Amino acid sequence: MIISPKNMQRGVVSILTAATAITVLILIFIIFFILEKGLPVLSLNFLTTNPQDMGKSGGIFPTIIGTILLPAIALLIAIPLGIFTSVYLCEYTKETIITKIIRFATDCLAGIPSIIFGLFGYIFFVNTLEMGWSILSGGLTLAVMVLPTIIRTSEEAIRSVPQIYRQVSFSLGASRWQTVKKVVLPNALPGIVTGVMLSIGRSIGETAAVIFTAGSSLRIPTSLFDSVRTMSVHFYILAREGLSNQNAYGTAAALIIAVLIINILAYWTMHRFIAKRN
Amino acid sequence: MANKIEIENFSVYWNAERYLNSISLEVKMNEILGIIGPSGSGKTTFLRSINRMNELETGFKHEGLLSMDGNDIYSPDTDVVLLRKKIGIVFAMPVPLPMSIYENVVYGVRLSGIRNKQKLDELVERSLTEAYLWNEVKDRLNISGLRLSGGQQQRLCLARVLAMEPEVILLDEPTSGLDPISTAKIEDALNELKSKYTIILVTNNTKQAARVADRTGFFLMGDLIEIGDTRKVFTSPVKKETDDYITGRFG
Ligand SMILES: Nc1ncnc2c1ncn2[C@@H]1O[C@H](COP(=O)(O)OP(=O)(O)O)[C@@H](O)[C@H]1O
Numbered sequence: 001m002i003i004s005p006k007n008m009q010r011g012v013v014s015i016l017t018a019a020t021a022i023t024v025l026i027l028i029f030i031i032f033f034i035l036e037k038g039l040p041v042l043s044l045n046f047l048t049t050n051p052q053d054m055g056k057s058g059g060i061f062p063t064i065i066g067t068i069l070l071p072a073i074a075l076l077i078a079i080p081l082g083i084f085t086s087v088y089l090c091e092y093t094k095e096t097i098i099t100k101i102i103r104f105a106t107d108c109l110a111g112i113p114s115i116i117f118g119l120f121g122y123i124f125f126v127n128t129l130e131m132g133w134s135i136l137s138g139g140l141t142l143a144v145m146v147l148p149t150i151i152r153t154s155e156e157a158i159r160s161v162p163q164i165y166r167q168v169s170f171s172l173g174a175s176r177w178q179t180v181k182k183v184v185l186p187n188a189l190p191g192i193v194t195g196v197m198l199s200i201g202r203s204i205g206e207t208a209a210v211i212f213t214a215g216s217s218l219r220i221p222t223s224l225f226d227s228v229r230t231m232s233v234h235f236y237i238l239a240r241e242g243l244s245n246q247n248a249y250g251t252a253a254a255l256i257i258a259v260l261i262i263n264i265l266a267y268w269t270m271h272r273f274i275a276k277r278n
Numbered sequence: 279m280a281n282k283i284e285i286e287n288f289s290v291y292w293n294a295e296r297y298l299n300s301i302s303l304e305v306k307m308n309e310i311l312g313i314i315g316p317s318g319s320g321k322t323t324f325l326r327s328i329n330r331m332n333e334l335e336t337g338f339k340h341e342g343l344l345s346m347d348g349n350d351i352y353s354p355d356t357d358v359v360l361l362r363k364k365i366g367i368v369f370a371m372p373v374p375l376p377m378s379i380y381e382n383v384v385y386g387v388r389l390s391g392i393r394n395k396q397k398l399d400e401l402v403e404r405s406l407t408e409a410y411l412w413n414e415v416k417d418r419l420n421i422s423g424l425r426l427s428g429g430q431q432q433r434l435c436l437a438r439v440l441a442m443e444p445e446v447i448l449l450d451e452p453t454s455g456l457d458p459i460s461t462a463k464i465e466d467a468l469n470e471l472k473s474k475y476t477i478i479l480v481t482n483n484t485k486q487a488a489r490v491a492d493r494t495g496f497f498l499m500g501d502l503i504e505i506g507d508t509r510k511v512f513t514s515p516v517k518k519e520t521d522d523y524i525t526g527r528f529g
């Protein structure tokens with residue numbers, strides 16, 4: 001049977017439309033579902049008080065601290081390290097078999113399940129380096145986990161900056177580093193920010209890698225070597241142990257809203273930066 | 279007149295294949311040297327050898343001598359960054375950096391550590407004036423350089439080279455994509471600039487060389503066929519190839 005180009009076109013368009021519609025619907029459904037169950041629980045009180053009775057009642061204050069600290073440490077380490085690595089790979093080395101191997105290895109690392117990173121963090125940071133279940137172990141583990149993503153997205157972004165800009169910069173007497181600083185990085189910024197945002201999302205939502213390395217203490221931490229519980233771990237424990245579905249949904253709703261706010265802020269900052277430059 | 283640049287038996291290889299064959303010539307202080315020749319004859323390669331832009335590409339190799347004020351440009355002791363500040367280049371395609379007109383002009387001097395706002399302002403006005411662009415942009419120095427027309431962009435590229443107060447200016451077919459009015463403005467600018475700078479102008483337009491160059495060299499397939507006073511090269515060339523080229527019988 002031969003399908004006419006016109007019908008083919010129609011078929012393709014309907015499939016693409018349907019795929020997009022399904023994706024959007026699933027997304028809306030998930031968010032709606034969680035917000036519907038979680039929003040009634042959310043209140044200032046819920047966010048600012050300590051949990052009672054393992055979390056059956058009371059608020060989620062300590063887990064908010066954990067959720068802020070762990071990704072903050074992870075990003076503080078992974079962002080500079082990742083960007084410098086990708087700058088080095090793109091701007092300071094010639095394309096060789098070694099850079100290809102590094103790139104392949106980074107791709108592989110980016111695809112490894114997070115629980116493996118959790119196991120690695122447990123063996124290396126918690127035990128070998130004797131950091132114990134702590135904010136530091138968890139933050140470092142998350143840093144290792146998001147590093148490949150940051151490197152790869154930054155690399156793509158840096159590579160997409162037109163070669164001619166570098167030539168112009170060199171021709172005006174710029175050194176390589178000055179060229180990177182004044183031309184390459186500012187123009188690669190939107191791509192880099194995308195990678196960073198993906199990483200923020202991943203590290204905020206991460207459960208497996210965190211529960212093995214930061215533990216699940218509900219006390220308010222006083223040092224980087226204290227154990228801490230993040231919102232996602234809290235949600236996981238509440239739901240799995242059947243402690244309080246209501247509080248579990250409340251935590252999930254807070255988590256989703258936090259991720260949304262961070263993404264919106266990041267986009268906003270980036271657009272302001274770009275607008276200022278042009 | 280003293281020689282600014284001396285070139286002796288200079289050859290260039292791209293990926294082990296020779297594209298410039300033992301070129302020898304001098305560029306005199308404060309002259310405009312025109313370089314003409316059909317495309318692919320090695321004009322760009324020649325020009326970019328002078329400020330060592332070629333070595334940013336892979337597969338570049340050179341032989342022979344290239345010196346400015348008697349100093350070997352390819353000596354291991356040469357500071358390439360400093361060299362490129364002394365020898366500015368305007369490319370065939372106008373490529374403003376994606377930043378404001380003002381920032382484009384001061385890009386090079388900022389790198390040299392000049393921060394004084396008043397000094398920078400003066401430099402911007404002087405360079406844009408010298409490039410015949412000031413009047414068109416003086417009220418909108420903060421808009422992106424990318425928003426100018428092609429002809430204005432190319433003059434911006436010239437201004438940002440002038441701002442660095444180089445000694446030599448290389449121009450690689452700077453008017454190849456421009457309308458006649460923009461072309462005339464750039465030619466006028468060059469005529470005034472030669473009192474301060476030494477200029478090498480590669481051009482695909484032989485008439486342009488006849489209009490603005492003091493001396494003209496003709497390149498063909500990697501060879502320098504002939505070089506001499508522009509009037510002489512255009513009216514009574516020594517070589518038949520030159521005659522064929524300027525009368526349009528080939529190329
Ligand atoms: N970066 C490069 N790598 C390899 N070959 C090159 C490179 N640049 C120029 N060439 C070769 O050198 C020859 C001369 O080119 P070019 O100098 O651009 O000539 P023109 O400017 O006179 O048109 C061309 O055949 C071109 O393919």
Ligand SMILES: [Mg+2]
Nearest residue numbers: 321322323450
């Ligand atoms: Mg050329």
